Every structure is written in structure tokens, then in C-alpha cells.
Amino acid sequence: MANFFLENKDLQLQLDHPLMKKIVALKERNFADKDKYDYAPVDHEDAIDNYKKVLEIVGEICGDVIAPNADGVDKEGPRVVDDHVVYASGTAENHRMLTEAGVYGISLPRKWGGLNFPVVPYVMSCELISRADAGFGNIWGLQDCAETLHEFASDQINDEYLPRVCQGQTCAMDLTEPDAGSDLQAVMLKATWDEAKGTWLLNGVKRFITNGDGHISLVLARTEEGTTDARGLSLFVYDRKHMAVKVRRIEHKMGIIGSPTCELVFTDAPAQLVGDTKMGLIRYVMALMNSARLGIGAQSTGISEAAYREALKYARERRQFGKPIIEFTPVYEMLSNMEAKVLASRAMLYETARFVDVYKAYYHISKERKLEKEERDEMKEYNKLADAYTPLLKLFASEYCNQVTYDAIQIHGGSGYMKDYPVERLARDARITNIYEGTSQLQVVAAIKGVTTGVYLSQMNKYESESYNGDLTPLHETLKQMKSQYETAVGFVEERSADNSAFIDFHARRLVEMAGNIILGYLMLQQADRNGCSCSSCVDYHAAANIYIKAGAAKNSGHFAYINNLTAEDIAQFKID
């Protein structure tokens, strides 16, 4: 039987990254827990070994249970019975197995029953599970809600809810409403303080809520009567035991069918306030969305991995014209590009996760003691990097996921269009990744700040100044040229947009993509530098970096030419009245 963790060397290598040393030390506070909990690690190697052993459990459940269940779940789907959700039978089994394995609450502190793992191994579990069943990945990934409680809720709320998450109770984040999708400032679900009952009561409707009937829901609601913007919104935690929320319907979706997407009706639903009023959207949901976007990065990478493996297997087995189709140039070209995209997505995913790890660890330490100035500066720096990398990751990983699953069907030919092979489901599952938790277009809106503030450029400079093995010099040179071309493009657009802001809006995606191709290219270069092994069981990082960077250089040149050639009049022609 397949173990999704053990058979993925590229994923395992991420645990050997140099920054893990710092992350583990911060997360484990110099291994203080070892005297209190006999399952806490005693040193760095012990901690990394713990992550590997637990991910091995997750990888085994993925290979033996979740992946084999995925087709049945896709066909059966969840249903509504008496205003509540009943999971597909495979979904219920997946959830039971992971609960028995004691892996829920993987990132929560031990005092609430969690495993206290950093973000990196948690994100790995998300990727593994998404490869097995992307829809189930959502139910698993909604543990992010518990992280949000851990960050912002009172001890009293955390004592009540977090142990339950560690015991396998599921979460939901109730943000979207019929008239508040991308624009969450328009949320209208009403929260009123009931003096007699001594509680907040929620009334209204939420739509498109993933796992909407979960045990613990974070609900964005309007506390300030008469307001219409973000400043009137607060965050609440609702406990399913009150039975005051009805599931009106489950959406009929194209993909991720196992994940129930619910329309919810709140009727005097008692709820507890998280943190302070009016900070709901501005602070807490923004943090939650960033975690969720990292999660979609993991989900996208997992789906891409699954699709690439299916395509590779099929191309080796399928014979036409007297030989396996993998021997034909257009087929192996597609496969090698797919592999490069999977590896680049993963490199970006864990680079981002490491940034998140460092600043979150400092944030939690800052609640226990005052940080030294050096630590504060470091926290700010990593927070900035995480904020800049998250939208870039979400954009690239989700778009690649769509491209990789598209090509995976192509390699299967007519068979790939049939329901007989998993690639058809994978392509349907992939389609949501560049839509939800902020569309690609909205990721560009967030990521363009990384272009205009120079965060991406300074990262490029940092990567550029590192030294690489001699045989990588030509690729290093290519990336240097790409950077100078990027700088020219950014300067050009900024100059033009001084008196015409449509200019930068119009080219934002191209500039962000140019930055991404360079940053992801450098991450590929770093991996090639660190892992030189060219044996047949290892990934050939050198070849993958070469394939990826050369394709990136060509795309950037295309963008560059387009940006250069387009006049203000050209852009005006796109506008539709």
C-alpha cells in the first residue's frame, strides 16, 4: 500500500531546510515541555523525527484509506437530513481514522491536547491529504479556525474549544453571504447583545460555507448597528450544540464534492465574542484568510502532485505506435513541465510556511514575555515576508494546479475525459483553487504591493547574492537578467501610471507573474544547489530548475514585450461600457 509521505522525497527534504532549526527552537521554547509531556521532543533531531513519524501515519492513512475512498465520496457526496449535514460514508471514515490517529490539533499547544507542531509539518499534512482527496482536505484544513482562536480568543474560550478540536471536532469559517463574497465588508448577519440571556445572538443567512455544520464555527457578524463597512464587523464563535443554525441546502458543485458547501440560517444563535468588537474583519479574518490561502497553496500542490503521478503512470503504461507514449516528445515535454510546476509550487509553499512559522512563533512568545528588540524586528520582517509571499503562492500554486490537471487529462487522451480515471475528478477539484479564498485576480491586488514596495525585489537581491555551485552559474545568470528586465518593466509601468492609474491595474498581473517566475526560479535554484544527487530515485533538481527557469525567462520576455508595446490608447480599448 502507498504511503504518501514516505514515497515523496521532495516533500521530506523540506524538513531538512536550514531555517527549520530556528523554527523548531522557537516553537519548542528550547524543549521546555519535555519534562511535562512524555511525548514532547527532547532536542531538534527528536522533534524532526516526531514530525516525520506523525506524517508517516498521515501518509499511510492517505494511501490506504482517504485516496481509495475519494472516488466513492465524489459520487456519493454529503446530504442534508433534518437541517443538518450527513457526510458521505467515505468522508466519515476518513475523519474517524484521522481522529483515532490523534492528529487533529496538530499545531495546537500541548496544554490543550495538541501536538505543538510548527506550520511546516501541518501544511505538509494538508498537502498529503489534498493529494488523496482535495475535498476532504478542506475539512482537515479548517483547523485553521482553531489557530485563529489560539491567536486571538480569550483563555476561557480556548479552554472550552481547543481541546475539542484536538479530539476531532471539526470547524467552519462562516464569512460569505449572498451579497458579500469577495467584498466581505458588506456582511450583514446581525449580532445583538441579549442582556436577559447574557449572550450575543446571531441572526441572518450565510452562503457557500464549507463544512457549515461543523461543531465549531467562527462567524463574521455585524455588531454595530447602522454601519455598512468593515469597522462594524466582529468575530464570534458558535457551538453546534445549540442547534440554532439550520442547513438550508448543500450546493451542487463541480468538484470537491465531499466537502459540504452549505447555506446556513441563523435564528437567535447564541455565540461568544472573539477578541474585541469591530476587529472581526480588519484583524482576525485577515489573519484567518492568510492561513486559509496558505492552505489552498497546500491543497493546490497536493492536487498537482496527484495529477502528475497519474499522468506519469499512464504515459508509461499506454502504448501507441508500438511504444509507450512517454517516449513521444510532446508527451514527455508536457510531463517534465508538469513536474517542474509541482516542484516549484512546493518550494514556494514551504518557503512561505517557514516565514509564517517564524513570525507566529514570535507572536505567541510575545504573549508570554516581552520580546527583545532584535526578536521584534525579526518578527516584523518575517511577517512582512509571509504577507508578501502568501498571495504569490496562492496565485502560482492554484494556477499551476489548473494547468497540471489540464495537461494530465491531455496525456490520458480520450480516456482522461471519461469518469474511469481519477484525472477527471482532479481537474474538477482543481478548478476551485484559483477562485475561493480570494480569486487569482484578488491575489494580484494583494501581491502588487510586493512589487511596488520593493519587497519582492529585495528578496531577489538576497537570493542573487547567495553563492551557488559552479554548474548552476548559467541559470544564476539567467535569473539575474530576468531581474533586471523585471526592474525595467516595473519602472516603466510606474512611470506611465503616474498620470494614468489604469496602467498599473492593467499590467499588475503581468508584473506579479514576472516577480513570481524569478522568485520561484530562485527557490528551484536553491534546491538544485542543496540537492545534487542524480541517482534515479531522487528528483533531478538540476534539470527541473533548468526547465523551470528557462520557461519562466521566456514568459517574462513575453510579458515584457507586451508591457512595452501597449500604449494608453491600447489599454483604453479594452474597457467595456
Add this chain to the structure above:
Amino acid sequence: MNQLKIVVLAKQVPDTRNVGKDAMKEDGTVNRAALPAIFNPEDLNALEQALSLKDRYGATVTVLTMGPARAADVIRDAMYRGADGGILLTDRKFAGSDTLATSYALSCAIKKAGADIIIAGRQAIDGDTAQVGPQVAEKLGLPQVTYTEQIESVDGDKITIRRHIEGGIERVTTTYPVVVTVGSSAPACRPRNAKCVMRYKHAKTISEVQSLEEDYYPSLRKERDYLNIPEWGVADVDAEDASLGLSGSPTKVKKIENIVFQAKEAKKLSGSDDDIDALMKELISAHAIG
């Protein structure tokens, strides 16, 4: 009721379910080096029964396995799934034991460990004899319930067990101590548990500790006694040498033949008289029937 003491009999076996070309040696014996060593599948079903009793009534679950040093893997695996500990029965004098000598050795160890309920897998996938469980019961003079699907309840000194029998089920109530053997129709074993894995991953037998190039965590094993997996030899369980190993094993292997199936596994027949006639003739000529 005192806390139940459950002993689970488990065996490390070569994984014969996915055999390749080199699974057998020239002389017809199993090539253990070519096959991964795994927890005998039905012993996992047995372990689940024990853990389920522990969940419901509280119990200590001890895994007993006989084998070489590496069989400690089976004990750790069981601890990862919720067992409290294990005993490795290991001694050169056990080598070459058939089912009778094995049962004798196990029964001596059980006498020493003490047990209310002894649960074993129905059979191991290497020998497929299904003899060890029942023989242990006979040696200990205990009742035995075989082909168990579910231990339904323990009440006072009574234990109620559902058996899988041909064409249905049978519910048996008996007293304990008792030996129970569990088949593969029983519920699958629960997965390894994250905290148990982290808690017990440093558990080792003394031989394992001695064979380490460097013992990284000696202080842990000193502070946490459950990290020391006991090893019992012949002298520890008061067994008689004559009943062990080759001298205690009446089974003599006359000849082992390596059979390689030549034909494809499946053949499609139409159901016509001609096809049935041809099939009958083929089976008779192959001495499959008649």
C-alpha cells in the same frame, strides 16, 4: 472487578501477500530477506479486540511475541496503537520451534506474566497453521473460543463472544481466563496514534540498546521505565529445554516443493455445453478433480 489483564499474542511475519519472484529460495524455504517483516495481519485484528476492551472496561494490554531481536518492532507497533507494553520472548534455544514448541514457550511466558484474557490472531500468514492459539489454550488448560469476530462484553467472570461460523454467527458465553482467536472478519485495527508514537518511539529491548552505536537517550530510558521492553529467555519463563526448539518439535519437513502457477489467473467461459465439457476435461487431466 480488578483491572483486566490482557495478553495479545503477536508474530512478526514475512509479508507473503505481495510476493515477487525471489520470495522462495532454491531449497523451497521462504526467503525472509526479500520480504518485508510485518505485524501478522490477524494479530492486528486480535490487538484491536484487546484495545476495544481496554476502551470499554479499562485493562492493561501486553503484547507477547516470540522471535529474534528485530521482532521488538511488533511490540513497538502495538504500543503505537495503544498497547501498554510488551514482552519479547527470545532465546537461541527457541530457534527451530514448530507450533507445538512455540505454544509451549508462549504458555510458559503467559503463566509468568499472568492473564485474564489471551487473544491471538487465528493464524499467521507464513505458516497458516492456525494451531498456536488453540495449543496455548490446551497447554494452559483454558477454554478457547476460535474464529472470533467481536468480544461483545465482559461481565463479572463471564465473557461473551461472537464467532464467525459458516453461514452465520454464534454467540458464546464462557468464563475467563480464556484464549480467544480472532479472524480477519473482525474489525480492522485502529491506526497508530500520534502521541503514542512520540511517547514510545524510544522504547527498546536491552539487546537493541546494546547494538546501538551510540545511545542518544539513555536518561529517558532510565526515567521512563516503559521505554524498556523486557526480554525473556528460557530461564526467565521456567521452560524445559527438551520441549523447545528442534528437540521439542515433532513436525518434520519431508520435502518442500516450489509451485509456480503457469496459467493465467482468470479464464472467461461462455457457459455453453462445449465450454463446460472442455473445462471438465481440462480439470480432470490436470488432476484438479476426479
